[in-house]
Amino acid sequence: MxxxxxxLIFIIGALFGSFFTLAVYRIPIRQDITHTRSxxxxxxxxxxxxxxxxxxxYIFLGGKCxxxxxxxxxxxxxxxxxxxxxxVVFGASIKLSIANIQYQTLVYFIFGILYIATxxxxxxxxxxxxxxxxxxxLFGFICVGIYMIYLYIVENDTNMYRYVIYLILSCLLLLFxxxxxxxxxxxxxxxxxxxxIMFMLLFTYEVVCIYTVIITLIAIVIHSILNKLYISKxxxxxxxxxxNEKIPVGFYLCISNITIMILINFIIF
Ligand SMILES: [Zn+2]
Numbered sequence: 196m197x198x199x200x201x202x203l204i205f206i207i208g209a210l211f212g213s214f215f216t217l218a219v220y221r222i223p224i225r226q227d228i229t230h231t232r233s234x235x236x237x238x239x240x241x242x243x244x245x246x247x248x249x250x251x252x253y254i255f256l257g258g259k260c261x262x263x264x265x266x267x268x269x270x271x272x273x274x275x276x277x278x279x280x281x282x283v284v285f286g287a288s289i290k291l292s293i294a295n296i297q298y299q300t301l302v303y304f305i306f307g308i309l310y311i312a313t314x315x316x317x318x319x320x321x322x323x324x325x326x327x328x329x330x331x332x333l334f335g336f337i338c339v340g341i342y343m344i345y346l347y348i349v350e351n352d353t354n355m356y357r358y359v360i361y362l363i364l365s366c367l368l369l370l371f372x373x374x375x376x377x378x379x380x381x382x383x384x385x386x387x388x389x390x391x392i393m394f395m396l397l398f399t400y401e402v403v404c405i406y407t408v409i410i411t412l413i414a415i416v417i418h419s420i421l422n423k424l425y426i427s428k429x430x431x432x433x434x435x436x437x438x439n440e441k442i443p444v445g446f447y448l449c450i451s452n453i454t455i456m457i458l459i460n461f462i463i464f
Pocket of ligand 1: 235240263264
């Protein structure tokens with residue numbers, strides 16, 4: 196029985212996956228993500244329903260646009276498969292099963308999926324533009340907020356003070372970022388990274404976040420070393436541009452956070 200459940204979870208993951216690519220592409224250019232129909236970025240032809248079925252459409256169309264034959268990057272297919280796999284692994288990590296389903300586990304799973312979706316979109320945009328999108332973070336905070344209210348009312352969680360502390364800190368950082376840094380025209384990336392960490396603390400707790408930060412620091416060191424090696428090997432290639440290139444810290448935080456959250460779930464569930 197359970198593998199029907201996991202096939203279903205994989206399909207949901209793949210659907211989310213095709214939404215991630217759309218969100219990562221459209222949010223930074225302030226395009227509508229829910230009402231405007233998907234279109235081919237080359238020929239602008241609106242896509243039909245059967246052009247947008249994750250994975251299957253890609254395979255049947257041979258990785259090309261039906262209307263202009265433009266190649267669709269394999270990245271889209273890989274992202275859809277990958278997010279399907281991650282949703283399945285997340286479900287397995289909390290031992291989701293039809294035979295002994297508990298509503299607490301199911302509710303955690305649903306909010307977990309929303310959390311992973313938020314983190315993925317933040318990671319994708321940060322990797323492309325080195326920018327933390329506040330509207331996406333806001334969506335995440337609302338989801339986690341609803342989950343907190345659920346924990347308080349239904350599961351009588353008494354550890355509410357930590358949520359309150361992180362929420363107050365997030366609001367203060369957000370005020371600082373929007374009210375002060377943006378008005379002064381200063382870079383708010385560091386502050387936005389701190390807000391992202393507060394968001395992670397709310398849903399994945401302190402232990403996961405400590406590991407997340409440690410692994411991110413290691414990733415940043417490796418990133419810088421590789422960057423330096425690349426520059427010294429290609430002395431003549433855009434030297435100035437490479438040196439000024441910012442490191443997508445948010446991207447590394449997001450990837451390590453999701454990995455560690457799932458690993459620790461395997462241990463505690
Ligand atoms: Zn096209």
